[in-house]
Amino acid sequence: MSRMPRQGCTWVVQTRQSEGPIDASSEKGGATTVEQPTIEKDTRAEENLDLPWLVIVHNDPVNLMSYVTMVFQRVFGYPREKAERHMLEVHHKGRSILWSGMRERAELYVQQLHGYLLLATLEKAI
Amino acid sequence: MEIRRCHDKIEISELDPFLAELLRQIPASADPKGASAAEQRLFSPPSNGTETELCAEWKLYVEPELRRLFQTATQTVAADLEQLNGSEKTFANRTLRIPWKHADAWLSALNQARLVIAAKYNFSDAELSDHFRSPIGSRRDLSLFQVNFYGFLQECILREVDDWKPGRPD
Numbered sequence: 377m378s379r380m381p382r383q384g385c386t387w388v389v390q391t392r393q394s395e396g397p398i399d400a401s402s403e404k405g406g407a408t409t410v411e412q413p414t415i416e417k418d419t420r421a422e423e424n425l426d427l428p429w430l431v432i433v434h435n436d437p438v439n440l441m442s443y444v445t446m447v448f449q450r451v452f453g454y455p456r457e458k459a460e461r462h463m464l465e466v467h468h469k470g471r472s473i474l475w476s477g478m479r480e481r482a483e484l485y486v487q488q489l490h491g492y493l494l495l496a497t498l499e500k501a502i
Numbered sequence: 503m504e505i506r507r508c509h510d511k512i513e514i515s516e517l518d519p520f521l522a523e524l525l526r527q528i529p530a531s532a533d534p535k536g537a538s539a540a541e542q543r544l545f546s547p548p549s550n551g552t553e554t555e556l557c558a559e560w561k562l563y564v565e566p567e568l569r570r571l572f573q574t575a576t577q578t579v580a581a582d583l584e585q586l587n588g589s590e591k592t593f594a595n596r597t598l599r600i601p602w603k604h605a606d607a608w609l610s611a612l613n614q615a616r617l618v619i620a621a622k623y624n625f626s627d628a629e630l631s632d633h634f635r636s637p638i639g640s641r642r643d644l645s646l647f648q649v650n651f652y653g654f655l656q657e658c659i660l661r662e663v664d665d666w667k668p669g670r671p672d
Binding site: 436437438439440442443446483486487490491492493495496497498499 | 544545546547548549550552553556564567568571609610613614616617620627630649653656657660663664
C-alpha cells in the first residue's frame with residue numbers, strides 16, 4: 377500500500393500569561409508581572425487538514441497478472457517488485473491502494489487505469 | 503502455432519485455420535454493443551457511487567475519450583488482421599506479423615475482447631481457471647476457449663514487450 381507521508385505534528389510557540397506571576401522585586405524594588413513563554417504541541421486533528429484521495433484497483437478475474445503488473449509499472453512508474461506486490465494484493469485481498477494524494481492527480485491515474493481496462497476507483501481517505 | 507520476435511515485428515506462424523478464424527474475430531468480440539454487462543465492465547464508474555458529481559463528469563468527458571482509445575486499438579488490430587485474408591488455400595496455415603509499434607494496440611484489443619466475452623457469458627472464476635476445456639461442445643465452451651487463447655497471446659506479446667530492447671539483435 378502506498379500512502380502519502382502523514383502530516384507531521386507541528387510545534388508552535390505561544391506566549392501566554394503564566395499561572396503565577398514572577399516576582400522581580402529584587403531587581404527593581406517593585407513587583408512586576410513577566411510573560412513566560414511556553415511551548416505547546418499543536419493538537420489539530422488530521423481530519424481538519426486536506427484529506428488525500430486514494431487510487432484503488434479492484435480485483436478482476438479476467439485481467440492477467442502479468443498485464444496488471446505491467447500497467448502498474450507504466451502508470452505509476454513503480455519498479456517491478458513493487459508493482460507485483462500491489463498486483464498480488466489485488467489478487468488476494470480484492471483491492472489495493474496504489475497511490476494517494478491530490479484529487480486532480482488521482483483522477484488522472486484512475487483515467488489512465490481505465491484506459492488499460494483495469495477496475496479502478498477514486499476514494500477520499502477516511 | 504509459433505510466436506517469435508523477428509526484427510521489428512512479432513511473428514505468429516503456423517496458424518491453423520481455426521486459430522486464424524479466432525484471431526479474425528478479435529475486433530468483433532471486443533465490441534460491447536448490445537451487451538449491457540460488457541458495456542458496464544468496459545466503462546465502469548470511477549468511484550463506488552459516493553462521488554455522484556465525479557461520475558456524471560466522467561460519463562460526459564472521460565467515457566467518450568475511452569471509447570475512442572479502445573476503438574483505435576481494435577481498428578489497428580483489424581488492419582493487421584487483413585494479412586490473414588490472403589488468397590492462399592483456405593486450409594493452409596497462415597503467418598501473421600504484428601509491427602512492434604502495434605503491440606500496445608494488440609494488448610488492449612485482446613483485453614477488451616476477453617473482458618467483453620467474459621461479461622457476456624458471466625464465466626465463473628473456476629471456468630476462467632480451466633485452461634484445458636475443449637472448445638468443442640457448446641458456444642459457451644468455444645467462447646471460454648477464445649478467452650483463454652486471447653490470454654495466451656497477451657502473455658506472449660507481454661513477454662516480447664518485456665524482453666525487447668532497442669537495437670537488440672534477434
